[in-house]
Amino acid sequence: DAKTTQPNSMESNEEEPVHLPCNHSTISGTDYIHWYRQLPSQGPEYVIHGLTSNVNNRMASLAIAEDRKSSTLILHRATLRDAAVYYCILRGLTQGGSEKLVFGKGTKLTVNP
Amino acid sequence: DTAVSQTPKYLVTQMGNDKSIKCEQNLGHDTMYWYKQDSKKFLKIMFSYNNKELIINETVPNRFSPKSPDKAHLNLHINSLELGDSAVYFCASSPGWAGSSYEQYFGPGTRLTVT
Numbered sequence: 001d002a003k004t005t006q007p008n009s010m011e012s013n014e015e016e017p018v019h020l021p022c023n024h025s026t027i028s029g030t031d032y033i034h035w036y037r038q039l040p041s042q043g044p045e046y047v048i049h050g051l052t053s054n055v056n057n058r059m060a061s062l063a064i065a066e067d068r069k070s071s072t073l074i075l076h077r078a079t080l081r082d083a084a085v086y087y088c089i090l091r092g093l094t095q096g097g098s099e100k101l102v103f104g105k106g107t108k109l110t111v112n113p
Numbered sequence: 114d115t116a117v118s119q120t121p122k123y124l125v126t127q128m129g130n131d132k133s134i135k136c137e138q139n140l141g142h143d144t145m146y147w148y149k150q151d152s153k154k155f156l157k158i159m160f161s162y163n164n165k166e167l168i169i170n171e172t173v174p175n176r177f178s179p180k181s182p183d184k185a186h187l188n189l190h191i192n193s194l195e196l197g198d199s200a201v202y203f204c205a206s207s208p209g210w211a212g213s214s215y216e217q218y219f220g221p222g223t224r225l226t227v228t
Contacts, residue, residue, distance in 0.1 A: 042221065043205075043219030043220055044156070044219045045219070046216035049216065101161075103155075105154075105155060106156075
């Protein structure tokens with residue numbers, strides 16, 4: 001099964017950019033790369049997703065390696081409200097045609113004022 | 114209005130009891146999920162329903178049974194509760210599945226404590 005690997009924790013300063021890496025070396029050709037974040041005592045929140053091309057939205061940017069074996073979530077200017085656990089997730093289909101959801105263990109991001 | 118709601122928010126019960134957690138989404142989505150998050154914060158999918166049909170049934174004990182009375186509801190019933198069932202349970206919904214690019218919307222979670 002495809003798996004994702006993320007660093008356990010990262011630290012950043014407020015107003016600085018943050019690059020959160022994720023390795024998914026066994027990704028299949030149809031798997032989408034999703035990122036979610038979870039603030040303390042809340043449910044996970046969608047951040048961004050992509051397939052092959054880099055993606056931008058109001059929350060973040062997603063840079064996907066050309067071979068798709070890794071990706072990086074980019075927060076352009078970290079704020080204290082961005083302190084959360086960030087999950088890198090693969091969504092796709094199994095060979096049997098059912099949905100496949102593979103979660104990483106998440107990266108806990110600390111933002112220093 | 115809350116998009117995905119769960120009740121109760123907290124549930125404390127004794128071993129051996131049977132309990133249910135309810136989930137409702139008002140987004141008109143076709144797919145709903147149940148996740149379990151343990152004390153180490155690992156998030157694992159348990160079940161997924163698409164248009165009231167089960168499409169994922171991960172390796173969970175058969176004491177756990179999802180029930181979907183309609184597309185907007187996916188309830189989780191747990192029989193013979195055990196200490197190891199203590200966790201936070203999240204419900205989520207999505208406009209689609211099947212390897213889709215759709216995002217999921219999560220509920221606030223239900224913290225289950227079994228004593």
